[in-house]
Amino acid sequence: MVKWYSTDDIQKVKVKRANKPAKLRGRVSPGQVLILLAGKHQGKRVVFLKQLESGLILVTGPYKFNGVPLKRVPQAYTIPTSIKVDISGSDFSKINDAYFAKEKEKAKKTEESFFAPKKEKKPFSDAKKAMQKSVDIGIVGKIADPLVKKYLKTKFRLRNGMTPHSLKF
Template identity: 50%
Template sequence: MKISRYSRNERFHRNGRWAIKSKPKIEKKEKEISHVRHARGLPSHKGTPKTATLRKGIAPGSVLVLLSGRHRGCRVVFLKQLASGLLLVTGPMHINGVPLRRVDQAYVIPTSTSIDISELKLEDKVNDELFKKVKPAKHEKSEEGFEKQGEKPKYVVSDERKALQKVVDAVVEKAVERVPYMKAYLGAHFTLSHGQRPHEMVL
């Protein structure tokens, strides 16, 4: 172990450390804000929603292929576009089991096939409000009601919608019968074989 000749105090003075002046700390002055910025609210994008533009090739009477939902692969007849932008379509129900329903046009493939449904006059009351599900009545407080509390409530189609289904299908089915093989065409499911691409096909 190496022992120094000088003490700690002597080394301090011999090295000249005592002459080194510590630099004064510069206090950071806070910048004075000459003006206060008032936060401006972002412009609101809310407003009257615009109805989506109807895709090319879709017109009243056009046959569409559904791509999603429980009826995917079924061919349906387009009736009209609702205020929400959704498409009102029907099977008809007696031909392929598809009832009156709304679909997004992003989930359909338009075909070149169409039928004449000019006889069908849909009133303004045929709108999005018509397709709101009716909640079933609550179970009464009884032994039966207690047992049914665990069951999921089943939504029921309104009577108004059932009546409209009959009127619409009656007109559409007459139009279908006037076109040879149209009933079989609507009743058949749309399928693809290996290598077939729907965007390259003429449907």
């Protein structure tokens, strides 16, 4: 039992801490091929471009090879491999976290909006399509080895007899 209770209402002070983006793993470097572990493109191999200010990493398929567009991905959702690709011909310096921000619309909470049919998804803007092409042209043009092209096109899967702890990427 507590013998003493304070008579004052003491409010706890909440301290907001600044966001510290995650450090880039030591094994990951620009141009390295990574395997995505989660999401719509799970198991696909992608090329690492750079780390964004938020701590997420910027990757691309290239879209022509495996359908993975420019994406932000947490590092924990990837496995680095030993394969590297030359990305010196592509310009992705303009891409930052604001590039991926969605436009906010004011939602009307009326009875009509509740029963209205669902809105269609907005197609990608022409500017984003042009950015995707310009980044991918620089990467695809530098990949001369047909085995690397085939490697990027195939998905990673565990098959019978494959134990994850014994694999070397």
